Amino acid sequence: MKLVVVIILALSLLVLVRRRLLQVDMSFPLFGGLIILGFASMSTDFIDWIAARLDVLDAPRAIILIAIAILLALVTVLAIAYSRLRHRQIMLIRHLATMDLDAQENIAAPRRS
Amino acid sequence: MSSELTDKVLVFIPTFNDLEKLAELTRAVCALGHQFTPLVVDDGSSPPVSLSTLDKRALLTRLPGNLGLGVATHVAFDHALRHGYNLVVRTDADGQHPIDAIPDLLISLRSQEGISLIVATRTNRHEGHGLRSFVAKFVRGYFSTIARWMSAGGAPSDVNSGFFAANRSAMEVLNETPLEQFPEPQMYILAPRRGLKVGEISLEQLSREHGSSTITVGRALMLLYRFNIFVLAELLQKSSNR
Numbered sequence: 001m002k003l004v005v006v007i008i009l010a011l012s013l014l015v016l017v018r019r020r021l022l023q024v025d026m027s028f029p030l031f032g033g034l035i036i037l038g039f040a041s042m043s044t045d046f047i048d049w050i051a052a053r054l055d056v057l058d059a060p061r062a063i064i065l066i067a068i069a070i071l072l073a074l075v076t077v078l079a080i081a082y083s084r085l086r087h088r089q090i091m092l093i094r095h096l097a098t099m100d101l102d103a104q105e106n107i108a109a110p111r112r113s
Numbered sequence: 114m115s116s117e118l119t120d121k122v123l124v125f126i127p128t129f130n131d132l133e134k135l136a137e138l139t140r141a142v143c144a145l146g147h148q149f150t151p152l153v154v155d156d157g158s159s160p161p162v163s164l165s166t167l168d169k170r171a172l173l174t175r176l177p178g179n180l181g182l183g184v185a186t187h188v189a190f191d192h193a194l195r196h197g198y199n200l201v202v203r204t205d206a207d208g209q210h211p212i213d214a215i216p217d218l219l220i221s222l223r224s225q226e227g228i229s230l231i232v233a234t235r236t237n238r239h240e241g242h243g244l245r246s247f248v249a250k251f252v253r254g255y256f257s258t259i260a261r262w263m264s265a266g267g268a269p270s271d272v273n274s275g276f277f278a279a280n281r282s283a284m285e286v287l288n289e290t291p292l293e294q295f296p297e298p299q300m301y302i303l304a305p306r307r308g309l310k311v312g313e314i315s316l317e318q319l320s321r322e323h324g325s326s327t328i329t330v331g332r333a334l335m336l337l338y339r340f341n342i343f344v345l346a347e348l349l350q351k352s353s354n355r
Contacts, residue, residue, distance in 0.1 A: 087291070090184055097174045097188040098195065101152070104172045105196055108150075 006038030029077050033070040037063070120199035120223075124215065125152040125189035127182055128206035132162060138204070139168040141212040149215075152192065153206075154185040182275075183292030186300075190284040202278045209319045210276040218278045221314050228312040229283040230304050232269040233276035235318040252337060256298045259344055267305025269313040272298040276316065283309055293339050295332075306347065 013030055016022035022030075040046050041063045050066070051059035124142045128135060135153060142151040151171040155162040157179035164173045174188060186203065193201045200219060204210040214233065222231040240246075253273055260268035275297055279287070286307045293299055304311050 090180065090187075090291070093176055093180065093184065094187055094191055097154075097176065098191050100174045101172055101188075101192045102195070104174075105192075108170060108172065 002038070002042055006034060009034055009038070026078075026081065029070075029074050033074060036070065037067055041066075120148060120219070121197060122149045122200045122202060122215075122219065123152055123189065123193045123196075123198040124149055124202045124204060124212075125154060125185070126204055126206050127154045127156055127185035127189075128158060128162060129156040129179055130158045131206040132158060132160075132166075134208040135162060135206055136166050136168070138206065138208060138212060139171040142215070143168045143170050145212070145215060150198075152189055154188050156180060156182070156185050181294030181296075183294055183296040183299075186292050186296055187288060190279075190288045194281065194284055194288070198281075200278055200280055201284060203275060205275050211316070211319055214276075214316055215278075218276070218314060221312060222278050222280065225312050227310045229286075229309040230277060230279045230300075231312040231314065232271065232274050232301060233316040234269055234271035234313045235274055235276075236315050237317050248333070252333065255337075256340060259340075260298055260302050263302045263344060263347065264305035264311075267311055268301045269311055271313070272301045276318075293343065295336050295339075298340055299343050302344075302347070 010031065013022065013027050013034070017024055017027050040050075047059050047062055051057075051062040054062055054065060056062045056065060126135065126138055126142075139151040139153065142149050151168065153162055153167060153171060153173045155173065155175040157176055161175050162173060164171070167173060172192075176184065176188070189201055189203070192198075200222070202215050202218065204212065204215070210233070218231055218233055222228055225231075253271075256272050257268075257270060260272040277297075277300075283304060286309055287300055287303060290299075290303055301311060
């Protein structure tokens with residue numbers, strides 16, 4: 001059942017990418033998170049091993065810890081993407097303002113002289 | 114006095130919903146002389162500023178949303194650098210900065226050796242009563258202390274003044290760094306740290322006749338946060354450059 005859920009989620013991501021609702025680059029950390037949480041959490045040995053590494057007494061809670069870490073990483077990736085977009089938007093606005101003012105300056109120049 | 118100035122001067126007036134005094138301000142700037150051009154940067158006002166309400170020599174650009182004073186400042190610097198303006202003056206749209214003080218500001222900038230940026234320090238900035246005024250005084254004191262320390266005494270005593278004049282070197286240097294929503298402390302720290310000499314003159318700020326300050330409690334906290342992050346980033350940059 002777990003495998004079916006993972007496959008359905010992976011296919012959903014694929015559909016989102018194909019319909020251009022999600023950029024390929026942005027889907028990468030989501031796929032990564034899905035693989036780690038979906039497949040790795042199915043392995044009892046892996047859960048026990050990671051719990052021992054992280055000093056987590058109750059082994060299944062290690063998965064919650066990993067899920068939170070992945071979510072934080074995803075939020076950080078999205079925040080970086082947003083910041084880059086914001087910077088590009090501002091550069092574009094400055095460029096448009098320059099063009100707008102160039103036109104006004106060219107009209108105003110003969111009036112001033 | 115403005116006849117002593119032969120430089121091409123761009124006086125930029127950023128505005129966000131402060132429309133009442135714009136026509137009067139642009140007319141006052143044009144009255145200073147033919148070398149003065151007013152530029153209104155409408156930072157997403159609703160309703161937007163109309164060019165027909167301004168003096169016929171005024172330039173106007175409308176930004177698609179409230180992007181902050183930093184972006185408005187970049188727009189003005191970009192335009193001044195492209196069109197050969199020797200000097201840029203920033204004045205507020207609420208009419209608190211006396212337009213007739215602009216020639217004095219520029220003459221001080223020109224007459225003091227090596228000055229690239231001059232700031233009009235408000236002599237009455239500490240006036241006011243109540244909790245808001247007390248907090249504002251504390252924050253201003255904090256900004257000034259840090260600014261003086263960061264710039265080895267090169268920053269002006271009023272690092273929140275929005276009334277300043279800059280020459281082309283200052284515009285070029287300040288245009289290299291993305292300026293924040295309320296960029297004054299950032300600019301007045303960056304300038305001396307990038308090798309520019311900053312001067313100051315004293316000036317009494319006029320009282321506000323229309324509207325209210327855009328700095329709310331939330332924005333003030335954000336301003337404080339941004340300032341501290343900027344200071345830490347500058348210190349980190351300095352240590353990584355060593």
